[in-house]
Amino acid sequence: MPVAGREHLGTGGIGTYHHGFNRDTVQNRSRKAASSVTRTQTESIQITPPSEALADAAKWIHFGKLGSPSRRFTYHDREGNETGYMLRFDLAEQGKTIRPLTYRRDSSGHHSWQLKGFAQPHPLYNLHLLTQRPEVPVLLVEGEKSADAAVRLFPEHVVTTCMHGAKSVNKADLTPLIGRDIVIWRDHDEPGHEYARQIIEGLIKLGHLPRPDGSPPFRCNTVFLLPEPPVQRQSSDSRQKHD
Incomplete structure (x- = not known):
């Protein structure tokens, strides 16, 4: 059998x-x-x-x-x-x-x-929530662990991240972010800066952000870039101690 x-x-x-x-x-x-x-x-x-x-x-x-x-x-x-x-x-x-x-x-x-990689383009984390809540602002963090912590702290946002962080932003499907208000909250280190830079570059290519010279298309309301969130980091570290 x-x-x-x-x-x-x-x-x-x-x-x-x-x-x-x-x-x-x-x-x-x-x-x-x-x-x-x-x-x-x-x-x-x-x-x-x-x-x-x-x-x-x-x-x-x-x-x-x-x-x-x-x-x-x-x-x-x-x-x-x-x-x-x-x-x-x-x-x-x-x-x-x-x-x-x-x-x-x-x-x-x-x-x-x-144990083999996802097909490209890689899906965003919590893609189904981005679809279910199209009018909610997006909080884009670095890493799934941080995303899970932020979901509990910021229920008024849909929290997502790119798979593999700064290593694979160019392989991610960023199209679900078009037309959304986005807050990018990356880690406060060199990979974190590169992660945010690549996301912004990808959004520009999609026409979600204005080009450096200000020319159209421009299909979003606001994008904020913030430093590492200490509340999120403390919550994530605290959860790890209890896991």
């Missing part, structure tokens, strides 16, 4: 959850992948996970050498369907590391959860 099997692939600690495979089949495939990434991972594409796959992902709590994630941040599409996760691992030697977890289909039609 087919059962769901969960195995960790290879010496690199890459985990894949195969839904609907026989357990022995999964173990054999895992052994074959011990020294390299499988073709399934190489050639797969991200798809929206069905409800049974979401249930499987909730049970998957250990990821080989990475161990268990300290935090799991859920990404949604515009309709509110879960599309994948960003996992935070706090490792003894390497420190914090963030890995995406997405549901994928390979060229042979097999489906699996993989």
Whole structure:
């Protein structure tokens, strides 16, 4: 009888959850992948996970050498369907590391959860809330952890962030921000400054902000750029101590 099997692939600690495979089949495939990434991972594409796959992902709590994630941040599409996760691992030697977890289909039609990136352009965090509350101002922070803290502190805003921070702003889909009042609250460090700069540059390219010479198009009301919010930082740090 087919059962769901969960195995960790290879010496690199890459985990894949195969839904609907026989357990022995999964173990054999895992052994074959011990020294390299499988073709399934190489050639797969991200798809929206069905409800049974979401249930499987909730049970998957250990990821080989990475161990268990300290935090799991859920990404949604515009309709509110879960599309994948960003996992935070706090490792003894390497420190914090963030890995995406997405549901994928390979060229042979097999489906699996993989520690592999989201399709581009990357969705904004809380995309479904941006869709549900189109008239509410947007608070754009740096990182999912800060976003979750700010949601509780600023319920009059929709709080969002770009996936991977300053490293991937150019890969983010910023179009849901067009026409919105936006407050950018980035970390008070060099990556934070770069994060805000890239967001503003992206909004200019979309026509959401006026060009440097003031020429149109201009499709927003206001954009505020603020320094690191101490209240948000204290709340986030306090929550981490109790997690």
